[in-house]
Amino acid sequence: MKSLRLIAESTYTAWVFVVGLSILWHYRIEQEVPKPYLDEFFHVQQAELYLQGRFDEWHPKVTTPPGLYLVSLLYLGFLSVTRLINYVHVADLRRTNLWVAGLIPFHFWFVLNEIVVNYDGYRADHIAFPMMWSLAELNHAVFNICLFPPLFFFYGLYYTDVWSAFAVLTTIQFYQRKWSKFLVAAGIASLSFRQTNIFWVAIYLAGSEVVRELKRGRLGIEYPSTVSVIDVVAGSWQHSCFYDPLISHASFEDYVKFALSLVAASMTGFFQLFPYLKSYLILLAAFGLFILRNGGVVLGDKENHVASLHLAQVLYIWPYFMFFSFPLLYPYILNAVIPQSHIPTPLRTGSTRQQLPRLIIALPIIGVMLLIVHFNTIVHPFTLADNRHYTFYVFRLLLRHPSIKYLVVPIYFICAWAAITALGGLPNVQVPLESTTSQPLTIVRRGKRIRIPPHPSSWSVNGRGHRVSTAVMWLLATSLSLVTAPLVEPRYFIIPWLIWRLHMPSPWPTGEEAAMKRRKKIRGFNAWCKAVFYARHDHRLWLETVWFLTVNWAVGYVFLYRGFEWTQEKGRVQRFMW
Numbered sequence: 001m002k003s004l005r006l007i008a009e010s011t012y013t014a015w016v017f018v019v020g021l022s023i024l025w026h027y028r029i030e031q032e033v034p035k036p037y038l039d040e041f042f043h044v045q046q047a048e049l050y051l052q053g054r055f056d057e058w059h060p061k062v063t064t065p066p067g068l069y070l071v072s073l074l075y076l077g078f079l080s081v082t083r084l085i086n087y088v089h090v091a092d093l094r095r096t097n098l099w100v101a102g103l104i105p106f107h108f109w110f111v112l113n114e115i116v117v118n119y120d121g122y123r124a125d126h127i128a129f130p131m132m133w134s135l136a137e138l139n140h141a142v143f144n145i146c147l148f149p150p151l152f153f154f155y156g157l158y159y160t161d162v163w164s165a166f167a168v169l170t171t172i173q174f175y176q177r178k179w180s181k182f183l184v185a186a187g188i189a190s191l192s193f194r195q196t197n198i199f200w201v202a203i204y205l206a207g208s209e210v211v212r213e214l215k216r217g218r219l220g221i222e223y224p225s226t227v228s229v230i231d232v233v234a235g236s237w238q239h240s241c242f243y244d245p246l247i248s249h250a251s252f253e254d255y256v257k258f259a260l261s262l263v264a265a266s267m268t269g270f271f272q273l274f275p276y277l278k279s280y281l282i283l284l285a286a287f288g289l290f291i292l293r294n295g296g297v298v299l300g301d302k303e304n305h306v307a308s309l310h311l312a313q314v315l316y317i318w319p320y321f322m323f324f325s326f327p328l329l330y331p332y333i334l335n336a337v338i339p340q341s342h343i344p345t346p347l348r349t350g351s352t353r354q355q356l357p358r359l360i361i362a363l364p365i366i367g368v369m370l371l372i373v374h375f376n377t378i379v380h381p382f383t384l385a386d387n388r389h390y391t392f393y394v395f396r397l398l399l400r401h402p403s404i405k406y407l408v409v410p411i412y413f414i415c416a417w418a419a420i421t422a423l424g425g426l427p428n429v430q431v432p433l434e435s436t437t438s439q440p441l442t443i444v445r446r447g448k449r450i451r452i453p454p455h456p457s458s459w460s461v462n463g464r465g466h467r468v469s470t471a472v473m474w475l476l477a478t479s480l481s482l483v484t485a486p487l488v489e490p491r492y493f494i495i496p497w498l499i500w501r502l503h504m505p506s507p508w509p510t511g512e513e514a515a516m517k518r519r520k521k522i523r524g525f526n527a528w529c530k531a532v533f534y535a536r537h538d539h540r541l542w543l544e545t546v547w548f549l550t551v552n553w554a555v556g557y558v559f560l561y562r563g564f565e566w567t568q569e570k571g572r573v574q575r576f577m578w
Helices: 002-032 040-051 067-081 090-120 135-146 149-153 161-177 180-191 195-215 229-239 252-268 270-294 313-337 359-376 381-385 390-398 409-422 468-483 490-502 512-519 525-535 539-561
Strands: 441-445 448-452 564-566 569-574
Touching: 002 090, 002 135, 002 149, 002 539, 040 067, 040 090, 067 090, 067 161, 090 135, 090 161, 090 490, 135 490, 135 539, 149 161, 149 490, 149 539, 161 180, 161 195, 161 490, 180 195, 180 270, 195 252, 195 270, 195 468, 195 490, 229 252, 252 270, 252 468, 313 359, 313 409, 313 468, 313 490, 313 539, 359 409, 381 390, 468 490
Parallel strands: none
Antiparallel strands: 441 448, 564 569
C-alpha cells in the first residue's frame, strides 16, 4: 500500500505541473487571441454546424473526420443542459483540448509503465534487481512527453492533433492489455480524428501483435551473430520463430534478417496468428469502406490534399527528432565524433563507434537518400506561400541554393542513426544476464540436419532490451503515415515522436552494487543535488525539461506578442506557429 501511495503522489505531482502549465497557456491565448486563428476558422465553423444539429453539412476546407466536433458536441452539450454556458465561444471549443491535456498524462504513464515492464523483462514483484527506471524517472519522463512543444502548443488551440494522439494512445493501451473489443472501438475513434492513424492502430499494432504472438510459449531461440541470411530464413520457416536481436547488438544486416525471418515465420504460423489479427483486419476493412464511400481519403479541399508518394518526408523527420530530443541523443553523437579519452567517464558509451554503420552500408544508404532528394523532393504550394509557419523558413533555407538540399543528406543519415540506436539504450551499461533458456537451432540443409549453437553472449527471447522488431515496426508505421502527405508540417510528426519517445530507455544501473548505492541514504545538500540531478536520476531528463520549457516559452511568446501584418490584410494580426 505504501508503494501504491508513493506512485499516486508522484504521478499526481507531475499531473499538477502539466495541467497548471496547460491552463496558463490556454488563459494567455484566450486573452491575446480571442478570435479563431488560421485553421481554427474552419474547425470552429464546422463545430458550430454540429452544435446546431446540421450533421449533413460539411465545411469545404475541413479535411479530417468529425471526431473533434463530436467530442465538442458531447462536452458543450452537457454544459448547455446543466446551464453552465449560454452560448458557444471559441474559448469553449478550445477548452475541449484543454480537458484532454488533463487526461493524456495518465495515458502516457500507463503506456510507458507497460513498455518499461516489458523492456526490463520482469515485473517488479518478481525481480530482486531493480528496474532500469526509478519511479521518479518514469514520472519525469511522462512530464517531459506532455511538454513536447508541437503537442503542448495545441493544448490551447482548436485543432485535432491532441485528441488524435490521445485516441491512438488509448488504442495502444488496449493492445497492451489484450482487450481486443475495446481496441476496435478505440481504433475507430482514432480514425475519426485523423485518417493517417490507420497506420498506427492497424499496421503498427498488427505487426507488434505478430511479434508478440509468435514468441508466445516458445523457448528462447537465439541465432549466432554470424548466421547467414539463408540459415535465418530456413530456421524461421522450419520452427515458426524469427530472428530478433537486441538493437544494441544489431548491425544493418540484422534488420534485413529480421524482416525475412518474420515473413517466413508468419507464413508458417499464419493459422496460429489469424485469430489475433481479426481486430486489425476489422479496422482495415472499416477504413477501406470509408475510402470507397468518400471517394478518397480526405473529406474536403481534395484538390490541395491529393495523396502522393513523398519519400522525402521520411528524411525530414530525423532532424526534427534531433532538434527536439538532442538532450537524449547527445551522448551518441558525442561518442561518435570525439575520442573516448577526451570524454568524461560517465558520458562514455563504450561501443558507440562500433555501432556506426560501416562504409559499405552507409554509402549505399546515403546514395538512396540522395536519389530521394533529387527525384522526390515535393514542395507544396502552401509551404512557400504562408510565412506564418516555421517550415516556410526551413524550406526557404533548403532551396536557397540547389546544392543545399544535397549537402544536408549526411545530417539526415547521422540523425537517423542516433534516433534508432538510442532505442537500444546506452551501451556502456552492464546488466546481469538472467539464466537463459536459449536452445540450439537445428536446420535442414541438403538433406542434412545442422545444429547451430546459440551465441555465448546471446539473450533469451524474454531478456531485457528493445529488439530490432520494435524499431522496424515503428519505422514501417512512421513511413506509411508520412509518405502519402505532400504537405510538410511539424504536427504530422507528433505521433511518430510520441511512440519513439515512449520507447526511449533510461540508463540502467551497472549491477547490484550500483543498485545498492542508489538506495543508500543521502547526507548533505551537495550529495542530495548530485543524487537528484545526476547520480540517481538520468540527467538527460533534466536537460530535456529545460529544453522543452525553453522552446515552449519562445514559441508561445512569439505567437502571442510578436505578431505582424500582411500588406494585403491591414489591421489583421498574423502570428508565427508550428
